[in-house]
Amino acid sequence: MKFLGQYMQIKKRNMKIAWKKAKMSKTCYLFLLPYAIVFTAFYILPVCMSIFYSFTYYNVLEPARFVGLDNYIKLFLSDDVFLIAIKNTFLLAAITGPLGYIMAFIFAWFINELPRYIRAFAVCVFYAPTISGQAYMVWSILFSGDAYGYVNAFFIKLGILNEPALWLTDVKYMMNVVIVIVLWMSLGAGFLSFVAGLQSVDAAQFEAGYVDGIRNRWQELWYITLPNMKPMLLFGAVMAITQSFGVADVTMALCGFPSTDYAARTVVTHLIDYGTTRFEMGYASAIATVLFVVMIVCNRAIQALLSKVGT
Numbered sequence: 588m589k590f591l592g593q594y595m596q597i598k599k600r601n602m603k604i605a606w607k608k609a610k611m612s613k614t615c616y617l618f619l620l621p622y623a624i625v626f627t628a629f630y631i632l633p634v635c636m637s638i639f640y641s642f643t644y645y646n647v648l649e650p651a652r653f654v655g656l657d658n659y660i661k662l663f664l665s666d667d668v669f670l671i672a673i674k675n676t677f678l679l680a681a682i683t684g685p686l687g688y689i690m691a692f693i694f695a696w697f698i699n700e701l702p703r704y705i706r707a708f709a710v711c712v713f714y715a716p717t718i719s720g721q722a723y724m725v726w727s728i729l730f731s732g733d734a735y736g737y738v739n740a741f742f743i744k745l746g747i748l749n750e751p752a753l754w755l756t757d758v759k760y761m762m763n764v765v766i767v768i769v770l771w772m773s774l775g776a777g778f779l780s781f782v783a784g785l786q787s788v789d790a791a792q793f794e795a796g797y798v799d800g801i802r803n804r805w806q807e808l809w810y811i812t813l814p815n816m817k818p819m820l821l822f823g824a825v826m827a828i829t830q831s832f833g834v835a836d837v838t839m840a841l842c843g844f845p846s847t848d849y850a851a852r853t854v855v856t857h858l859i860d861y862g863t864t865r866f867e868m869g870y871a872s873a874i875a876t877v878l879f880v881v882m883i884v885c886n887r888a889i890q891a892l893l894s895k896v897g898t
Contacts, residue, residue: 642656676834714778724840777826780822792811
């Protein structure tokens, strides 16, 4: 009881100090208020509402009816398509997430060594697929399922194929093509943050590093560059996780909605199916909640991994 009383006194004193500091900085909080309102209204509240509706049956037309864990039980024990979506999503995340993250950093590292104007042009070229929206539709021409598709025409000309392959509708090829396209589009905001981070490293640190015993570019990267870029590395990791777990538009546009035998189904396309086509909002909210929890866990794991960089 004595220790509990001391703990409560310390906590009360800390609360008073925090409140006093907040009163002194009330003007700063006033400037932050518009963003706080928008963030709460469009991010915090939707997440809380999604978690609440995940425990209900809600079809938009009728009032929500509490069903407990029924949606989650159905999701993992009765929904075979969701299990396919989970497998495809984790496959995409396991390949395109780390590989896209590493590719973005390597390209940024190489581009950082170029002269100023060439570097600016190269950044625009590498970032273009991300900002162009429907750029992945170019791949529908390349992987067209007839003899006029560039990939089919090339392989037929070389004698590798005897007839056109249905790259975007055959279950043997669909996910492989999607993985290639997602990797091509993976140089997004994380790539820009890496370029900015590399530019922000003080050159004096490299000179001091060579005086202290650094002998090559790899040691320079590990002991100087990466520790200085931890915030950018974390931001890039969050963006990579979000992109790899949020794949939907590519599969829907190129492989169909639904795809053949659900071979290109992802968790997000499953969510879109139940949320916008079937209007089973309670079930869709359960899918969104599961995806949200998985992304949070992955984000925590990445933070723990990046905390060891340069140590």
